[in-house]
Every structure is written in C-alpha cells, then in structure tokens.
Amino acid sequence: MPATYEIDPGRLRIRVEYSGALATEDVVAVNEHLVRDPRVRAGMTVLSDHSRSTTFATPDLVAEVMPSLGRLASHLGYLRVAMVTPRDVQLGMANMAAVYAKRRGIDIRAFRERPEAEAWLDEGASMVGVVGFEPMT
Secondary structure (H helix, E strand, O other): OOEEEEEEOOOOEEEEEEEEOOOHHHHHHHHHHHHHOOOOOOOOEEEEEEEEEOOOOOHHHHHHHHHHHHHHHHHHOOEEEEEEOOOHHHHHHHHHHHHHHHOOOEEEEEEOOHHHHHHHHHHHHHHOOOOOOOOOO
16 A cells, blocks of 8 residues: 555654555545544644655645645644655645645645654644644635
C-alpha cells in the first residue's frame, strides 16, 4: 500500500507516510479514512511524510485532494498539516497547496526534515485554545 498512517493520541498527531508511486485516489482514500476513524478527534495535527514517495504532485492532484482535506478539516474543526519532502519540486507544490488550503481554513507548511515539521506542529497544537489564537481562514 502506498499510504499508511498511525495515530499518536498523546501528541494529538496523525502521521501519514507515503511511499512509491501514488495516485490521487490514494491520498483521497487516506483523508476519507481518517474522517471515519473513531480515534481521530478535534485538535489533532497531521504530519504528511512524502520522503519515500516516487510520485511528484501536480496542480491537478492538489486541486483534486483539496475537497477531502476540507472534509477532514471540518471533522477536526481546524487542520494543521506539515508536509515533509526533501525534493525542491515537491516543496513548491506544497507551497501551492498551502495557498489553496488557506481558503478552506487549513494551515499547510512544507519542510525538508521531519524534526522541523514535528516542531512546527507541536508549536501550533499548543496554540489551539489560547485566547486570541485564530487559525488561518
């Protein structure tokens, strides 16, 4: 399977790992499965690791995935996603995805290294519920 995920309830973190060749349907299926997973709850953040994926995202893939990300964001109340990829082209696509996602109230940022991504997610998770904190809209 090109996509797997695990849930860390202690850190309120969903970690999705993609490997090999991916199709849009693979990414959408993971998002839809997360919406139905009873362990997924408000306040969780998502680490989306594309380090082992051999497929490059395209503008069409980004556009086709956004509705399922929107459903996940609605389910969680707010969605913060850190995308990990060591490739320049994927970083650029992740930045494009961030622009699309912002319109849906989803906060996406791209990172080359997993520890940086985890730190950013931890920082944002600690802000949820703080007076004056407003997720991107």
